[in-house]
Amino acid sequence: MTEPSPQHPRVGVVTVSYGSGDALEAFLSSLREHHGDAVPVAVVDNKPGPDGVAALAQRFGALYVELATNPGYGAGMNAGVAALLEAANAPEMGGVGGGAVDPRAASTAQPPFDAYFFCNPDVIFIEPAIGELASALLTETRGGSIGPRTLNDDGSIYPSARNIPSVATGVGHALFGKVWASNPWSRAYKNSADYDVRRNAGWLSGAAVMVTRQAYEDVHGWDEAYFLHFEDIDLGYRLGLAGWVNVFEPAVTIRHTGGHSLKKHSEVAERAMTSSAIRFMRKRYAGVWRSPVRWVVVAGLRVRGALKVRGAQRAAG
Template sequence: MAESSDESGARPGPRVGVVTVAFRSNSVLKKLLASLAGASREPLSVVVVDNFPGDDESAAPIAHRFGATYVARPENPGYGAAINAGVRLLPKSIKWVVICNPDLEYKAGTIDALLAEASTDPTIGSVGPLVRNPDGSPYASARRIPSLRTGVGHALFANVWPANPWTRTYRHEHRPEFGTRDAGWLSGACLLVRRSAFEEVGGFDEGYFMYFEDVDLGYRLGKAGWRNVYVPGAEVVHIGGHATKAHSKIMIRAHHDSARRFVRRKYSGIWWLPVRGAINAGLSIRSRVHEFMASRRSRHA
């Protein structure tokens, strides 16, 4: 897409930024950055925030090779806080921000397709693509905000009864050919946000280290009057889990801690105190069970 000059003759800055977070991601980061060239005809301002900037694992050489801005965060503030830091470094000309994991590959024209949909309505705050797993199957990347009924049902039965009605309702599953639709929240693995909407709600809540920060963002955008829109005509492939496979017990605990934080936000009134207590107890039990199962799998691996 050609850029026009302003009245002074100067070329305007880019309007689309990309922020990704690396954590021992060198094996996949190159593919992500290389795929951006075909994902949009727009000039892109790219920021790589490195949450593990060790000498042997630093993403700096890869970021610099592709012309990206590199930021080292050795304290590892978590995914959402790292994204916020990257967004703050984008030029003021940036109106749209692509937020993504480093283990993605963009299909040709993906970002342009997201931009086209986002530009149809000034109340759209975020848009997300169809996310495919490496085997080509779709990942449920556009879901409803979990209610007490669907959240509890999904938590209890998703692993033992995947087709249960609560999980299907929560995931809002449908075939991609059903087309574009609104969603409660979009996966933080890949989404395009309107910068003004993102900044209006304060970006990601940095109290989440990992998991649920995207659920929380979608929830707060919706409460503020912004739409979250799923665009299955745009596609990415998500390799998934490269940085967390060796830390499964830690990630299980982080997932359940984040779930508790979201429950506290959504059901914050004092009258919800008994419900929060019951949910927190259930999450504690579920976390212990999953950690035990992860330990058994690691011993038999």
């Protein structure tokens, strides 16, 4: 098996679109502006329709992967990786470079990538990032994933490198996060350390996270049981359990406009948040001896979820 090369890292980019045509153009345009046309990109369309996603993928030389049904964010990312591998290992297709791909065919050839960069379609590159992140990741001892500093639209820093949520931090953040921003539980959960310092984190925001091929294969990619939310927390958690390190790299900065498709489907998002949070906390606190803690946490999450859904319904009129 070929070892990763920090000097010339081979990176495949994957993004998942769900009605994201408006955001996708800026993402692809900024990616090509700062990285050229040679970087392989897969655009996975979880909601095919007349929003121009297929045309945008073709225009910017990306693979277009159309899924018949919406399997969720993590499953879409896995489909993108499969499509990149299939295209790169198919000489008759001319390698990675554009067109439609069926992600179901698994490639048995030697993997051509050192790492995969998973991005939301509402990310905007404001400087070169892919090679810089890959080189840093591949020289990090047991480096499994790496994430850049992420800016909100207003220029503020998004807390993209966080600790794995526990019962105490999860409950405290859920209860006081909106009304008392500086509460100790939210600070602990968001890992509110200096965002100018390179450091390890429990997990990195899935808005822009790069994972080495070895680490990705080691944990079998994204957990497709999460339809939406918590899939990035789960990924970081499983990487940590497998002995890999999640690295926050402030020397590279991106911008994230944030939640463009969720704003249109807030009730769906709230239901998915509750379901995913329950799944993760059950995994985090598995075992018979932790059953009482698990029951209390799940009950609390269900109550919170019901209140959030009711609020979303009222807001929608």
